[in-house]
Amino acid sequence: MSVTLTNGRLGIRKTNLKSGFEIEPFADFRSWSIASRQQGLSRRDFLRGALGAGAASLALKPKRLFAATADTSRKTIIVTFGGGARDAETFSVEGQRNIPHMMQELAPQGMFFSQVVNRGILGHYVATSSIASGCYETFDNFVAEGPANPTLFEYYRRGLQRPAKDVWVIAPSNGFEAIGNSSHAAYGKKYGAQVILPKRLLTYAAAANNHTLRDYNALLHDSYESPYHSDDAAQDAAAGKIESEEIAKTLKLSLDEFTAHSRTLSSPDELSLFITRQVMREVAPSLLFITLHDIDVAHSGAYSLYLDAIQRADRLCAELWQEVEANPEYKDRTTVMIMPDFGRDADGEGNGFQHHRTGSPMARTTWMLALGKGTRPGTIVSRPIESIDLTPTVASLYGFDTPFSTGRPITELL
Template structure:
């Protein structure tokens, strides 16, 4: 792959930042006793994947000047897990297609702005088909309205019958507000529903049938009345916070074994509002810590859950003449393509940093290796997390 020296420079900088901030140690080898195989796992082992739909640069996070924005990642989460400094994304730098690549383990090449299922099988389909898991055991929560098709693929032999349920908090809120319009202030509703800063013309209109389906999800899946749901949403500041609320409701009501969330607030960077971008980074930092705390305090999840946290890709550098700095991710430079991965869980080594290069498509086969199901991904199982 191009930019090898630049990728390594980003990785080296992150390693230096981490050692200075939290004193993490480098890992060069792992004892076999620390790596469980799929056959050794309890059937109740659970997995949660958190992606950031809109990456954050090191200048606003891991670099010295940005560390104040991520106190929870640095001082609470990283010491409890293994941190990979160099995750390369060789695919399309669009949020839906990049997230689809993460969940299929294949660099997808379809149009980022057309709602369509990925052509390759997803993590959720591999998991449910091979392990014969029920439809309530895999869920995706995605604030961005364009993600409605990410739960399953169009691949032959797979499809929705093996896919994950998809919950779009903005669609839930829109349906609830249409059903009971006086419950929500219109300005606040529009703030919640704002979406897709890179392409604001994206159509999020919903039919009466869509509304009915989403209201049914509130009642049958989340066990929430419309009024309770809207009243709770009114106390929150963002769709990302609403996503974490829904995740916790799913944990209580369904206790799914496989769950994925995309946190999308930081994509407000496309609007050019640096302060809102920083606010979103700080919020994502807090919400990741809240989710981990919820996992560790929940009887169905405590000491049996692996959490993976990873941005879909990075953003442009300020000194790149082809880009727009923090605002976009257009250049395809090493900074835009180099992200990181933090893994936490009972089988994961703590307070450890790994510098070797991995790819974003390695996550699917890694989860398959850990949980004991096969995949057809060109990615590789991450040995440190096997």
């Protein structure tokens, strides 16, 4: 693998250990202009139809720059709508049919940011870590190591002196196990998040119940592009035994019931949402970070499966919001932010929707939907923001610092 950063040109070449595909070096991102994007979309007009006549682009007038005092009753849920979803199948005019729940239930009561740019490496693990750290991380996407820069989880816990149980990450891939904290000397594991890998938990629970893992194939299938980890289920179950036992106890999850319920689910993202609900009901953390990932089935080349996964992610986002509204620990005090980690290649570039190798504007530009506490319903922000802006934004809402983040607070949310 090689990573280069010279005069604004960032390139990476790495062969995925599982699927063998490569992320190609991408073009000089400084020469790329958002204004020159070729999609032919007016992003400002994305949601006009759904939001009605009252929808308008928001004048840039922040309510305040920083929270006056730390607000520890506030809760924040970040959902990465991944991995890799294009505008063409989501909020563009032709894509809206795939996301009826977000269009009809969530967007009208939320704020829509129509240009979220990711200028980093377009690999899911490194990109998700970059969202968490608020910096474009440059480590090997296919190695399960934590980001070099402190994460939102560490900033939050250190800045507000919060306990470990207050910050949870729910991640689809066992290779995301190191995302909960950085290797930074001043932060690190003692300030990290609790990371739940639902597949590992299910592997352990199934083994504990003497169930054959074949019965759970649809749930345990890992994504095409994730950090390398052992494919040995027995080894996974053993490695996860202690942590799985602790998690099951914390979540008051009977292994019998968990395995029985899992049989009613159809995908890893559904499993993640089930665990998320359980975390919200039993622990009610203030900061939750959920990474959906079914959409990355697109790498198989099956467009219908890619659409199915988008439709499922759309439904799961609505179910998550329903839980927020129904759960007294979360109702009226929670901001939910939903954002793809990045897009995918445009038709006519590479293999189109299948991969995200070209670094083109379609692959780099996506959207964010924010709803709940502190948001302004029915508004659209069309100025470009970056995916690394999320962490300093959340920090500003709570009133703690993110000294190593290179993103900027999104003033419209403050």
